[in-house]
Amino acid sequence: MYRITLDALAEEQIAAIPVEALRPLAELLTLLEVAPWSGQPYNPANPKANMLTHAFGERGLATYVVLDERREVYLVRVEWP
Template sequence: MYSVESDPAAQKQVAALPGEAIAKYAEVVATLGVAPWSGDAYDRLRPDANLRTLPFGPGSEGLVIYMVLEDQRRVAVLRVIWTG
């Protein structure tokens, strides 16, 4: 298991999510706790880099940008974007 923590900016972005997005975001957090490498590389030229992205929402209206800190078994959520 990995611990999942949110940057203060990401916490504000989560607080601003619409109601229908909250449950989907919670699913992302659960996924990050067990399979953080399942997201796509933020920089496609560096596919093994620890900065990752994971879309969420019924039409992928949301995007979580996060960093995997493998040596600490920790995931740091840096940004949460909602376009819906």
Template sequence: MYTVDLDPVAQQQAEALPATAINVFLELRAVLEVDPWSGRPLNPDNPKSNILTRTFGGFGLGVHLILDEQPLVYIVRIE
């Protein structure tokens, strides 16, 4: 199981989500705790990159960095 943490900018973006998106974002965090590699590479030309993206419920896109050694998922941006 991975720990999920947010970059300060991503934290601000999460706090600005509309109320209807909060539960979907929390579901994204739960998925990242157990299966962070299920996202898509941020750069399709580098499919083995540890920087991935995942959509959440049609509300947005999360960009996260995976540090297997920690084990940590660091959400860097929420669009």
């Protein structure tokens, strides 16, 4: 299992998202604990990089870094337009 760590900006963004986005976000975080490489490359030109994005809910997008050596997922940004 991977540990989820939130960047300060991601924490602020999570605090500001609407209630209907919280459950899909929680489901995504649960998925990332066991399958962090399930997202899409942040930079399609570098598909093997450890920075990924993953959609959640109807409009959400999370950006994160997989740190395999530490068994950690560092959540950088959470967007809900």
